[in-house]
Structures are given as structure tokens and as C-alpha cells.
Amino acid sequence: MATKASHPNSLSKKEAAVGGYFKAISAIVWKDLRAEFRSWELISAMLVFSLLALLIFNFALELDVKTRQSVTAGVLWATFAFAGTLGLNRSMSIEKDRGCLDGLLLAPVDRSAIYFGKFFSNLAFMLIVEAIVLPVYSVLYNTNLFQPGLIAIILLGSVGYTSVGTLLAAMSVQTRTRDVLLPILLFPVAFAVLLSAVKASGGFLNGADFAEISFPINLLIVYDIIFIAISFMLFDAVVEE
Amino acid sequence: MIAVKKLVKRFGLKTVLRGVDFSVQPGEFVALLGPNGAGKTTFLRILAALSRPTLGEVSIAGYKLPDEAAQVRARLGVVSHLSLLYNDLTAEENLRFYARMYGVENSSARIAAVLAMIGLETRRRDLVRTYSRGMQQRLAIGRAVLHDPQIMLLDEPYTGLDQDASSMLDAALKAVAADGRTIVMTSHDLARAEELAARFDILSRGIIVASATRKQIKKNNLLSFYKQALAD
DSSP: OOOOOOOTTOOOHHHHHHHHHHHHHHHHHHHHHHHHHHHOHHHHHHHHHHHHHHHHHHHHHOOOHHHHHHHHHHHHHHHHHHHHHHHHHHHHHHHHHTTHHHHHHTSSSOHHHHHHHHHHHHHHHHHHHHHHHHHHHHHHHTOOOOOHHHHHHHHHHHHHHHHHHHHHHHHHTTSTTHHHHHHHHHHHHHHHHHHHHHHHHHHHHTTOOHHHHHHHHHHHHHHHHHHHHHHHHHHHHHHOO | OEEEEEEEEEETTEEEEEEEEEEEOTTOEEEEEOOTTSSHHHHHHHHTTSSOOSEEEEEETTEEETTTHHHHHHTEEEEOSSOOOOTTSBHHHHHHHHHHHHTOTTHHHHHHHHHHHTTOGGGTTSBGGGSOHHHHHHHHHHHHHTTOOSEEEEESTTTTOOHHHHHHHHHHHHHHHHTTOEEEEEESOHHHHHHHOSEEEEEETTEEEEEEETTTSOTTOHHHHHHHHHHO
């Protein structure tokens, strides 16, 4: 039987596992942000889509001030969900098209590190787009959205949506119909997150007591934890042939 | 260094590999030849721990696949016809990224050495999207040897290269082989395989049908050996 060959770069098992894991996550985030801030391919597409969606909603609905307030949460989350899908799809397509996903999978790190790297990158892209969309929405709909509570809800909703979206994008990108497949897979699964986010955001904007919106907020936190845990466990199986 | 016993790979009802037995000694350069659809890429993807075997045993550097895949991947360098590089990063940034993924120590010095080896020091700060196909493939070799792997898996590395680029890739591969690495290369290009490899295995319809060393094959006779193996 062949003996196990030593390797010049091998560290002790624990050091390699822990240090390598976080190094891999940070390397993927660094790579994605660096490439994106050079090309603006992904953020610009998400942003243009979001702004167009907001404009269409604005002119199509022609609502009075009071009704606008009540639809704000729905319009916002519909915009974020569609723009987010666009970003998730593109982010994984970039990895797949030139074989870079194989490059990631060949690295001697736990594959969940690749998931978390892509998750944090996708979350960063989504938050950047949201940070630009919120002031535009505030101006168009004459509604102040810069409230810490609402921003916290948007953060929670984005974490849930991106966590499960990253997993499903890794799955759909391996198929020929990836552009169509991702929304078909993602929307039913993320429905619970979106519904909770809309309820919590709407309640917050309409001045509801915290007791009234605590249920959807708690639900958002639970979904975030469940989706991250499931994605952590399944990513390896999803990306391997 | 590589030991494969009765390897079977099925995709649904389709059996791509039908009991492959294959072994490679340390430092050996093996060319895996065969027609399209023979299963060469599938076989290499299993060796690279990118695909799970359906049946059979695969052991690389003493580690078994798929259970010890991370240890195997640390010892492998893979080059395919796709570059596995990011267009919107420079050559140096691509290598820095992979150095971090592989936990390469003293990465700056190692990156400089690799860029010198592949002759791209002067273009290190250019985006990969501005590179020719040949330069990208040389950088792909640089990426694959960055963590100093003991074993190299090359899947049709000459695909899409013109004559000049192929010659440059020859030089880069010879430099890699001269370091005593174990190399398995799939190729359609018999002349190139004959020039580089020490052993030739023919894969046809998911099974290795013939194997011969350079010594066993008289010079310039690889083509007839290949045709004979496929005919049998």
C-alpha cells in the first residue's frame, strides 16, 4: 500500500482547518469585490433593474400619500427580490463560465467555506444596491426610509434571501436553463422570508408597536438561521457531480 | 502515486467508465489518449476529486477518494482547456487569490517565481481579459503549480492554442515535468503526447484498452499503436 506523502505546505491539521477556512472565505470575498469594483457588471445590472422597477411602480400605481405608505414595503421587497435574483445568477455564472467554480472546488478547503465566501459577496452586492435604492425610493415616494429599525429588517431579510439564494444559484448554474431555473426554485423557498420581511417592514413604516411586528421579525431571524444551516450542510452535495 | 482499481462511473443510466484499472509511479508522465466520449475528462475529474466514483477504489499519494479529498486536492495541480482564471483580475491578483485558497506561505515570493517561470513578469499587472489564449494557458499552468503540487492533471491543455502558443506551452510543461512531478495528461494530439510523455494509455468506451511505455513504442509509431488499440 502506498504511504501517505507529506506536503511542503501542509500545516498541522487544526491550524490548516481553522486558518484555511477563514482565509478561503476572505479570499473569495476579496476576489469578488475586487473584480466587481473593476467591471461594475453585476451591481450596475442590479441597480438599473431596481431603479426601473421603482419608476414603473411609481407611475403605474399613481397612489395618494396614505396608500403609498401602505404599499412601500411590498414594492421595496419585490424590487429587492427580483434584483437579488439577477445578482445571484450573474455571480455564479461568472464562476461557471470560465471553469472558475472548478478552480474553487479544487482548493483544499472545506466546501462550506466556498459557500460562505459567495454568500458574503452576494450579500455585499445586495446591500450596496439597497443602500442606493432606499434614498431614491424616499424621494420618489416621499417617504422617509432611513430608520434604524427598518434598516435592521432589510438586513435580516437580505441575509435570509441571499443565504438560500446562493445555495440555489450554485445548483441552477449547473443546468442549461439556469436563468429561468433560479427564480423558479428560489421564489417558493424564499417566500416565507419575503412575507416576513414585508410584514415587518410594513408594520414598522405604519408605526405599529414592536409587540405587533415582533412575530415577523422573530420569524425572519429563525429563517435566517435555518437557511444558513441548511445551505452549510448541503453545499458540498449540490456542487459535486 | 496514483492507484485506481475497477473504477466505474455512471451518470443516470449511462455508464461512462466501466472498470478502469490505472496506476502511475512517482515522477512518471502518462498520456491518456482516446477518442471523444471515451471518458478521459470524467476520469480526470474523478482523480481531481471533482466527481465521485460510482464504484471502485481511487487512491492518490496514499489518500483515498472521496473520503480524503481535501488531502488529495492539496497535492494536485489541475490544468484544463478552460483557464480557471478571472478576467477582471490581473495575473498577479489571480495568483494571489489562489495562493490564499491553497494557504501558500511566502506567497509574494512564490508568485514572483511562478510568473518568472511562465514568462509573464512584465504583464503581471495586466487584466487577464487582455491576454491572448496562449498567455492565459501559461498563466493557468502557473496557477496550477503555485502550491507546488506533487501531481499534475492536464485535461486537453492544448485545445484552442495556435502553433506558437502550443510551443510555449510545451516549454512550460517540460519545465513542470523536469521538477519530478507526476503528470497525467489527456490529449488528442498524438505528436505532442509522444514528445512529452513516458507512457501512453489508450482509453476507449470507458476502459483502458492498451498501455505502452515510450521504450516499447518505436519512435514515431504512436499513431499505429493508437489505431491498433482502438481497432482491437
